[in-house]
Amino acid sequence: xxxxxxxxKEHPNxxxxxxxxxxxxxxxxxxxxGMLHMKLxxxxxxxxxxRAIRTDQAEKVEGVRAIYTCFNTPKxxxxxxxxxxxxxxxxxxxxxxxxxxxxxxxxxxxxxxxADAAQRACDLIEVEYDELPAVISMExxxxxxxxxxxxxxxxxxxxPFDYGDYSGITAYHTHKSQSHIGRMTHxxxxxxxxxxxxxxxSQKLTIWSGCQSVFGVRSxxxxxLEMHYSKVRVIKPPMGGSFGVKQETLLEPxxxxxxxxxxxxxxxxxxxxxxxxxxxxxxSLDASIExxxxxxxxxxxxxxxxxxxxxxxxxxSRGYLATIQEKMGKxxxxxxxxxxxxxxxxxxxxxxxxxxWGSSEIGLIFENHWNMVARELGIDPIDFRLNNILSPExxxxxxxxSVGNVRFEDCLRKGRDRFDxxxxxxxxxxxxxxxxxxxxxxGMALSSHTSSFYPYRVDIASAYxxxxxxxxxxxxxxxxxxxxxxxxxxxxxxxEVMEISIDKVELNEADTQVNLYDYGCYASRSVHSLxxxxxxxxxxxxxxxxxxxxxxxxxxxxxVRYSNGEFYKEMDPTNRIPLSRVVxxxxxxxxxxxxYANTKxxxxxxxxxxxxFSEVEVDTYTGMTxxxxxxxxxxxxxxxxxxxxxxxxxxxxxxxxxxxxREEIPIHPTTGExxxxxxxxxxxINSWDMPDYDVLFIEEPxxxxxxxxxxxxxxxxxxxxxxxxAAVNNALDTNLTHLPxxxxxxxxxxxxxxxxxEL
Amino acid sequence: MKLxxxxxxxxxTIEADGSKRLLDFIREDLHLTGTKEGCGIGExxxxxxxxxxxxxxxxxxxxxxxxxxxxxxxxxxxxxxELDQIQQAFIDNGAIxxxxxxxxxxxxxxxxLMSNPHPTEQEIRRSLAGNICRCTGYREIKIAVQDVIxxxxxx
Numbered sequence: 005x006x007x008x009x010x011x012x013k014e015h016p017n018x019x020x021x022x023x024x025x026x027x028x029x030x031x032x033x034x035x036x037x038g039m040l041h042m043k044l045x046x047x048x049x050x051x052x053x054x055r056a057i058r059t060d061q062a063e064k065v066e067g068v069r070a071i072y073t074c075f076n077t078p079k080x081x082x083x084x085x086x087x088x089x090x091x092x093x094x095x096x097x098x099x100x101x102x103x104x105x106x107x108x109x110x111x112x113x114x115x116x117x118x119a120d121a122a123q124r125a126c127d128l129i130e131v132e133y134d135e136l137p138a139v140i141s142m143e144x145x146x147x148x149x150x151x152x153x154x155x156x157x158x159x160x161x162x163x164p165f166d167y168g169d170y171s172g173i174t175a176y177h178t179h180k181s182q183s184h185i186g187r188m189t190h191x192x193x194x195x196x197x198x199x200x201x202x203x204x205x206s207q208k209l210t211i212w213s214g215c216q217s218v219f220g221v222r223s224x225x226x227x228x229l230e231m232h233y234s235k236v237r238v239i240k241p242p243m244g245g246s247f248g249v250k251q252e253t254l255l256e257p258x259x260x261x262x263x264x265x266x267x268x269x270x271x272x273x274x275x276x277x278x279x280x281x282x283x284x285x286x287x288s289l290d291a292s293i294e295x296x297x298x299x300x301x302x303x304x305x306x307x308x309x310x311x312x313x314x315x316x317x318x319x320x321s322r323g324y325l326a327t328i329q330e331k332m333g334k335x336x337x338x339x340x341x342x343x344x345x346x347x348x349x350x351x352x353x354x355x356x357x358x359x360x361w362g363s364s365e366i367g368l369i370f371e372n373h374w375n376m377v378a379r380e381l382g383i384d385p386i387d388f389r390l391n392n393i394l395s396p397e398x399x400x401x402x403x404x405x406s407v408g409n410v411r412f413e414d415c416l417r418k419g420r421d422r423f424d425x426x427x428x429x430x431x432x433x434x435x436x437x438x439x440x441x442x443x444x445x446x447g448m449a450l451s452s453h454t455s456s457f458y459p460y461r462v463d464i465a466s467a468y469x470x471x472x473x474x475x476x477x478x479x480x481x482x483x484x485x486x487x488x489x490x491x492x493x494x495x496x497x498x499x500e501v502m503e504i505s506i507d508k509v510e511l512n513e514a515d516t517q518v519n520l521y522d523y524g525c526y527a528s529r530s531v532h533s534l535x536x537x538x539x540x541x542x543x544x545x546x547x548x549x550x551x552x553x554x555x556x557x558x559x560x561x562x563x564v565r566y567s568n569g570e571f572y573k574e575m576d577p578t579n580r581i582p583l584s585r586v587v588x589x590x591x592x593x594x595x596x597x598x599x600y601a602n603t604k605x606x607x608x609x610x611x612x613x614x615x616x617f618s619e620v621e622v623d624t625y626t627g628m629t630x631x632x633x634x635x636x637x638x639x640x641x642x643x644x645x646x647x648x649x650x651x652x653x654x655x656x657x658x659x660x661x662x663x664x665x666r667e668e669i670p671i672h673p674t675t676g677e678x679x680x681x682x683x684x685x686x687x688x689i690n691s692w693d694m695p696d697y698d699v700l701f702i703e704e705p706x707x708x709x710x711x712x713x714x715x716x717x718x719x720x721x722x723x724x725x726x727x728x729x730a731a732v733n734n735a736l737d738t739n740l741t742h743l744p745x746x747x748x749x750x751x752x753x754x755x756x757x758x759x760x761x762e763l
Numbered sequence: 764m765k766l767x768x769x770x771x772x773x774x775x776t777i778e779a780d781g782s783k784r785l786l787d788f789i790r791e792d793l794h795l796t797g798t799k800e801g802c803g804i805g806e807x808x809x810x811x812x813x814x815x816x817x818x819x820x821x822x823x824x825x826x827x828x829x830x831x832x833x834x835x836x837x838x839x840x841x842x843x844x845e846l847d848q849i850q851q852a853f854i855d856n857g858a859i860x861x862x863x864x865x866x867x868x869x870x871x872x873x874x875x876l877m878s879n880p881h882p883t884e885q886e887i888r889r890s891l892a893g894n895i896c897r898c899t900g901y902r903e904i905k906i907a908v909q910d911v912i913x914x915x916x917x918x
Contacts, residue, residue: 016854023862024850024869026797026837033796191897193801193809193863244799244863245897276802487861487898647857647903654900655860683806683895691901692892 010496010506011711012703014647018491019242031214031241032197032273039199040069042262042272043122045112045129046281047104050676051138051151051351054102054131057112062125067117069266071125074100074111077261082228084252085320085356087220087523089227094318096154099258104133105153105316106353107676108281115262115270138351140676142290142313145350153316153349160314160322160347165329167401168340170305175296177381181373183293183741185365186668188286190358191659191688194244195274196283198255200263209236211260214243216251216484217524218514224253225260233516236260240514246486247659248357249283251526252320277681284356285669287324288313291345291369301383303392305340308332308369312347315354321347327362330460333401334363334452334611335370335412336392341401351676359659360718361527363453364725371449371726372741375733385730386420389450400611403459408610408714409706411639412450415615419448419637422700423617428633432619432735443622444632447730451614451722455532455641455708455715458609463529465537466520468601469498469545473591475569475583477502481534482514482522488717489648490530494538496644497710501542504569504583520603528715531644533606535710541602549583549598552590556581608708612715613639616660616723620731624754627747629665629732631695636724639702641714646701653699653720660724661695662688664732668744687746768829771839781827786810788826789836797837797866801895808894811867811874812836818874820893837866840873848911849873858907860898868894872908881912 022028059071077100083093100111112129116122139145145158152158199212209231215221218238226236243250255272263270274282291310297303310328314321329343358364378388393412394400400407420426425446432444457463467481479498485491495509502509514522522534546566553571554561563573570580590598617635622628636653643649659667666687670679680686706712725743732738732745738753764781767774770793779792789798789812798821801809805823812821813835814828840847849872852858859865868891875882875890882890887908888901896904 014857017857017859017862019862020854020859021846023859023865024837024846024853025841026795026866028862029796030799030863032800033790035791035794035796191895193807193861193895193897194799195801243861245861247897276804487863489860648860651857651860651899651903654902655898656900658897658900682804683802684804688895690892690895691888691905694888694901697900697902 008500008711009503011500011644012642012646015492015496015506015645017489017648018485018495028242030194030244031199031212032194034199034212034271036269039269039271040115040117040266041119041122042113042115042259042270043119043126044110044278045126046108047111047131048107049104049133049135050107052104052133052135054104054111055134056132058130061128062114065116065121065125065128067121068114068125069117070115070262071129072100072113072262074102080228082224082257083319084254085323086224087217088223096317099261106351108353108678109316110282113258113262115266138676140350140352140671140673142311142348142350145348153351158349160318162325162329162345162347165341165343168305170307170340170342173296173305173340175304176299177297177377178294179297179373179377179380180292180294181376181739181741183291183369183372185289185368185743187288187355187671188358188663188667189280189669189686190247190249191686192245192247192249195276195279196250196255197271197273198259199269199271200260201269202264202267204267207235209260209264211236211238211256212241213238213256214250215240216246216526218482218516219522220524221253221256222516225256228257229260229264237515237517240484243486247359251357251524252284254283276683280669280681281353281678284319284354286358287321287355289365293369293373295373295377297377297381301378301381301388301391303336303338306338307342310345310369312345313352313355314347314349315352316349317354318347318349319354320356324361328365330402331362331366334407335394335450337394337398352671353678360453360721363451363718363722367449367451367722368726368743371723372729375447375730376739385448386416386425389416405459405609408608408708409704410452410611410613411702411704412613414702415613415637415639418700418702419615419617419635422698423635425617428619441624443624443735444620445731445733445735446617446619447727447734448615448617449723449726449730451719452611453715453719453722454527454609455612456529456606456609457523457527458606463533463606464521464523464603465533465606466522466603467534467538467541468520468599469541470597470599471545471549471583471587473584473587475504475587476508477504477510479509479511479538480519481511481538482519483511483530483534484514484525488652489645492648493531493535493644497535497539498542500711501539502546503567520601528718531713532709532715535713536606536708537602537604539710540604541600544602545598545600548600549586552586552594552598553581555594556586556589606708610641610706610708610714612719614719614723616727618727618731620728620735622732622735622750627750629745629750631661631728634695635698635700636720637700637702638716638719639704640716641706641709642703642712643701644711644713649701649716650699652716654697656720657697657724658689658694660721661728663743664725664728665744666746764827766826766829768831769833771835772842779826781825783826784822785824785826785828786821789821795836795838799863799866801863808871809864809867811870811894813870813874816874816877818871837870840869847873848914852907852910852914856903856907856910858899858903864894864896868896868904876911
């Protein structure tokens with residue numbers, strides 16, 4: 005691939021200086037004169053109706069400004085997953101509902117001069133409930149006599165999907181398996197926070213929220229408060245991680261409502277417990293899969309049934325289930341596919357958006373299954389994949405569009421060598437034969453993800469860039485950086501095109517008042533789609549500047565050349581004029597400002613391929629699994645920020661190991677109580693547990709991405725957990741697919757195995 | 764209560780509520796918001812500061828403990844504008860993504876290197892085990908710490 009000046013070169017993350025010095029202000033850091041603080045009270049019951057709320061004692065706490073409950077706030081419904089008013093969404097949530105549907109749901113909010121006063125007042129609020137029976141499991145919620153959480157019922161069946169005719173095929177080998185995924189928390193280090201100021205002189209509302217869609221938040225809040233969109237400004241400040249938890253509108257309607265009611269500056273910062281219970285968790289799901297495969301291991305067809313637990317409100321879950329189905333066609337060529345399932349509401353905390361929508365879920369369902377099928381057929385799992393993967397530019401069946409220049413084969417073959425797959429396989433067998441306590445195994449899994457919305461929705465990407473008087477540049481594009489370097493990527497793209505240093509390019513994050521429209525940071529589209537429009541915008545701006553330079557030189561633009569921030573005529577390279585001179589001439593002589601505004605409709609959605617390899621040691625005495633080595637191979641197109649991309653891969657591995665072996669938020673099966681609400685009990689992978697890992701990028705051309713860049717943010721996760729599951733199963737000769745594979749799960753499986761062998 | 768202590772290398776006096784959580788005192792009364800809250804129960808390390816040469820979790824300490832002590836927060840590491848070697852190494856080695864764990868992570872490293880100038884890889888891993896990072900996979904952070912040691916030894 006071509007070598008560039010800044011693209012693909014290592015460079016510190018944008019705002020890194022502010023991060024290491026503690027000077028960078030996140031939303032939760034904002035302080036202001038007269039700022040009020042909000043605290044929330046959570047329900048102590050799992051299901052019921054609020055009969056009364058007594059706030060008289062709470063009102064007496066010094067500094068309390070307002071107390072909000074279901075009895076004094078609008079009954080208007082809104083939807084946290086909605087971005088635009090034309091979308092069909094459930095609209096089930098209110099600021100406060102008298103019908104409580106899960107334990108921990110907010111029942112009141114106090115706004116006070118200090119957070120401490122607000123908390124003390126919350127503690128003094130008394131709520132009386134009429135309790136209702138609760139349905140905790142999906143099975144209970146599906147029962148014909150089950151109490152209904154919503155008027156629409158508890159069960160929302162997906163539209164069955166069919167491609168080919170699964171039931172009509174006969175095969176050499178039919179295999180069935182089941183997968184279960186438990187709930188997880190995103191564990192972004194900054195909890196949810198929101199600040200809103202209502203300025204009564206201008207009657208304008210300004211909201212700061214570390215969100216993934218400023219236009220989505222604005223749309224929801226403005227409609228809820230019946231304000232003109234133009235009077236609501238949403239700004240995205242630096243964000244301490246998201247992993248999907250900041251992609252829905254959670255705090256903003258409430259904080260904005262309080263700010264407008266009180267004509268004040270109001271801030272709400274979630275505690276970690278609220279972050280776990282009152283945002284959303286990764287969906288728990290139960291899936292069964294059956295496949296038909298021929299003698300050579302060619303997949304003939306597959307049928308999947310998947311039930312997804314939405315929690316107490318439907319929110320985005322129906323769409324999430326549909327995404328699982330859509331992702332079925334992104335990796336393998338399967339001529340006959342059937343998918344069905346349901347989204348089910350239960351009296352439990354809400355499940356919702358999580359990094360790599362659908363890819364993680366279908367990744368686990370498929371990869372666990374294919375690893376078992378390959379083992380049963382005696383085919384190496386890599387060879388099994390090589391026989392079934394999509395080739396570049398194949399058509400995926402979910403949307404019937406090209407998968408772009410996706411490189412599954414390269415990832416598999418290069419990864420196999422780099423990891424020494426065949427050598428490690430032999431070594432594991434040898435080590436297992438030499439002793440009994442430790443079992444060694446290797447596993448691998450394959451996955452993919454998107455780079456844009458296309459064609460699921462119109463991927464409209466807009467930007468404008470203005471050349472400043474001194475030749476520096478200000479870029480306006482609605483970027484929502486999660487900390488992974490998308491601001492830096494945009495700056496690098498402009499810097500590369502304009503041939504000026506990165507520090508001359510300035511870019512503020514998403515702001516509804518200064519940016520052109522953008523749907524938001526979803527589907528890992530930022531670098532691919534917004535980057536493409538920023539690149540095109542820079543190129544057109546340079547064309548315009550070239551025209552002005554031609555006027556300065558008094559020649560036709562075709563004679564003008566550009567290099568390192570200076571224009572010259574090809575015939576006279578010594579006479580050079582800088583960008584600043586071009587701007588001056590444009591303004592002073594031509595009377596024209598130098599800027600370009602660009603809206604692009606992205607018409608490709610290249611897939612990104614990922615393969616993860618894992619080597620594990622399972623201690624059969626303790627049930628503990630240790631990762632001895634692992635490798636992630638990623639075809640992401642051009643890595644614009646290779647150093648930050650490697651960090652992203654590390655983050656996916658950290659989260660994926662957690663998903664496979666440790667991370668779970670259990671819900672009490674009868675009370676519906678969330679049993680893990682803090683980081684003491686939420687087992688995750690720290691620096692001591694984290695294995696050394698290897699990263700390999702496959703960088704091949706992709707016409708649609710800027711400098712061939714595709715995406716990385718989400719694809720780093722889905723292959724990791726199934727590869728570890730496969731390695732554990734390889735080590736123990738088991739078929740475990742009930743995640744996470746904690747020590748207890750493994751010991752139980754070993755005991756069962758011994759019991760069976762004794763019989 | 765009237766508190767006298769050294770704040771980031773300089774004597775400091777303030778009237779304060781000694782029972783207030785140290786993290787809140789640092790953020791709300793001293794307005795030093797570089798120290799972050801990630802969990803509130805001493806499990807994530809985002810609120811790490813250095814008190815009397817030891818890394819402590821400010822969410823588990825009270826303000827009264829400051830009396831006569833020596834407190835360093837992240838804001839104290841680059842007094843006079845020059846970055847501490849650890850801060851520079853984090854920037855240079857891609858050890859930062861969202862940055863929310865960074866100040867606590869850097870303070871933990873600072874305390875480690877004060878007590879043990881040449882930690883082994885295992886010691887680095889162990890001493891950072893109380894600082895959660897969800898964005899990097901820890902590798903670049905460990906490399907940054909090793910880089911500090913190498914650069915210092917090269918001098």
